[in-house]
Amino acid sequence: MKIERRKDGPGRARQLREDLTRILRSDSDGTPVCAPDCPSAGPERCSRRCPDIPVIMSSDPVNHPLEGRIAPLAYELKRLEAFHPCWSCEGHNGPDGKLWKIPRVWFYCESVIHLRVLADAIKELHLTATLSVPWRVVLTFSDENNSDTTFSLEPDLDHKRPLLFALQRDIDVIAEHLREMAFTEARKLSRMGR
Numbered sequence: 001m002k003i004e005r006r007k008d009g010p011g012r013a014r015q016l017r018e019d020l021t022r023i024l025r026s027d028s029d030g031t032p033v034c035a036p037d038c039p040s041a042g043p044e045r046c047s048r049r050c051p052d053i054p055v056i057m058s059s060d061p062v063n064h065p066l067e068g069r070i071a072p073l074a075y076e077l078k079r080l081e082a083f084h085p086c087w088s089c090e091g092h093n094g095p096d097g098k099l100w101k102i103p104r105v106w107f108y109c110e111s112v113i114h115l116r117v118l119a120d121a122i123k124e125l126h127l128t129a130t131l132s133v134p135w136r137v138v139l140t141f142s143d144e145n146n147s148d149t150t151f152s153l154e155p156d157l158d159h160k161r162p163l164l165f166a167l168q169r170d171i172d173v174i175a176e177h178l179r180e181m182a183f184t185e186a187r188k189l190s191r192m193g194r
Helices: 010-024 071-079 110-126 163-194
Strands: 084-088 099-101 104-111 135-140 150-155
Touching: 010 110, 010 163, 071 084, 071 104, 071 163, 084 150, 110 135, 110 150, 110 163, 150 163
Parallel strands: none
Antiparallel strands: 084 104, 104 150, 135 150
């Protein structure tokens, strides 16, 4: 069976360009990524290394601040303006010292093309960087009383079980390179849509 490509009308092509442009122009106006009232806001100070991220990006900063190792990745996802992080975990070992909870960031996303940009960027990172395992974008469940769909950026452990410190090092690598890789992938897709 041969599967034909879907025919794009002018409206769909325009929407695709707008969605890709959203990523390419993200964070260009200089507003704080975390929140407008961030105490560390400023062009030179706003970065994934900001110590205020765990509190400012949390909807419940007193009881549930972001964990320090995953906060930079949640920041970088939000910085792309196409993804809205809603839950995260830096990963944890169980009482036996073995991997118990994997690191991941759950997020909302409005456009399928944004998911493709993210998935392609993560795939390229795995091919060009030294990630311990491939990472992936997956559909996740949301709360029973929430009709919004959530997605997760997480390690793909189908192949092997790395140690937690290796996965947490992956978090650092992804956070460092995500923006540039997402821009590269968005530009590639923009050229295809012409």
